[in-house]
Amino acid sequence: MKLRAGSSSASLSDSTRVRLPVRVASWLLDRPLLGQTQSAKRVAGHLLKQPARQGVVLAQSRLGQLLCRDCGNSRDRRIGLDLLRQAARAGDPLAQLEFGRICVESGRGEEELARHWLEQAAAQGSSEARRLLGRLSTRS
Incomplete structure (x- = not known):
């Protein structure tokens, strides 16, 4: 069976590419000991960045929380607040x-x-x- 470029399997792989980083980042942040380390937070932040830009509400929420809680500079905190506001508006x-x-x-x-x-x-x-x-x- 041949797959066409416009078939639903192509869009499924696109949504999987967006969901996987969010799931991995959530897994990292939700581990009791691992989620408290700076390296895990840094990796999770990098994983959440692109999906948050694409409008994935869970990514916006998690990255916003991460930036507001764990970043010391005002620019990151302001970005975090904006992401939280967007996710809050989305419900x-x-x-x-x-x-x-x-x-x-x-x-x-x-x-x-x-x-x-x-x-x-x-x-x-x-x-x-x-x-x-x-x-x-x-x-x-």
Whole structure:
């Protein structure tokens, strides 16, 4: 049986090429000991970069979290926040939670923005988002 260039198997390999780096990066970051090492975070960041640029929401979320938590310079942190915002808008509950948490902790009067994203995450079942919303309500 011959495969044609326009067949569905060609597009399947394209989606596999995008998913595989995201799966490997997630596996690296989710290992308890391995995921805490700088080398594993660096490799995961490189694996997530291209899929995040292509609009893969999970890659945007994971890379955004990585850049916001583990990078010391303001440029990487700003890129991480932008990636988290994109993933949060796409409906990723972990990105919504993380973006809301960063807004809460920023101390720059972003309570309404934090409340919005935490409510979105809580609506998708995040108990951590509910806890942060409660803490945010006691401040007001």
